[in-house]
Amino acid sequence: MKILSHFLLIAIIACGFLGASTKDGGVTSLSKTGVDLIIKFDNVAGDQDLVLNTKTYTNASGESFSISQLQYFVSNIKLQRTDGVEFTVNQDDSYFLVQESNPSTQLIKLKVPVADYRKLTFVLGVDSLRNTMNISRRTGVLDPASSMDNGMYWSWNSGYIFFKAEGESPAAPADPTGNRRFRYHIGGFGGYSAPTINNIKTITLDLEKSGIIKARKNRKATITITADIIKLFDATQAVSIAAHPSVMFSEYSVNIANNYQHMFAHQLTEN
Secondary structure, X not given: OHHHHHHHHHHHHHHHHHOOEEEEXXXXXXXXXOEEEEXXXXXXXOOEEOOOOOOOEEOOOOOEEEEEEEEEEEEEEEEEEOOOXXXXXXXXXXXXXXXXXXXXXXXXXXXXXXXXXXXXXXXXXXXXXXXXXXXXXOOHHHOHHHHHHOOOEEOOOOEEEEEEEEEEOOOOXXXXXXXXXXXXXXXXXXXXXXXXXXXXXXXXXXXXXXXXXXXXXOOEEEEEEEEEHXXXXXXXXXXXXXXXXXXXXXXXXXXXXXXXXXXXXXXEEEO
């Protein structure tokens, strides 16, 4: 009986150590333990760094423009090991708001298991489940009050703005103050009780060409992802500022979302 009790005690202690890490069907989930990994989002315009307000760029329609604001939600991060097993970041810890105006938000800091990783997957936006959860489960950048302060939540539509880009262009019509502004505020998770626009985009990047991640103890691997604002206007369909200076919750927003899905590319891994 003492031997059985001894083995039961060992099993309980082992479960305590493994409680932060579970594995189901090849998908591993880890909470606060693991080794350091940083995902850096570098917003660019073609081969140039993106600079707010002061630099001018040209889109595929030949329209010049500047960017005054760029921010977007990154969530539901997964990494695939070189042996095909997936690691899923604990969902409660997997929502980030990347803002060009705030460099600290462009560095996403994670804890991951020691491994070599060949693919990175993330959602651009906020999944439908989290959109509809009780507010007590939507904290940090997802707190509706915080998101409204950042201009990333529609109180009238009870949903998050996944992607926001604003700027000025001579191609945009003049507003009452004489400014020529364009605004792309893109959201839509499919609807609460009836189908609506769904602009949630899942992005998977193959890391093998520019360097797999080698997550190791006492190291801090960094992976740099570029987000090219030029592709917002031409990745799958040419978007003219003159024709569409303001796009929000409308059918045309699907075209903007289809374009920004292709903005992201793996640039570099530093192990």
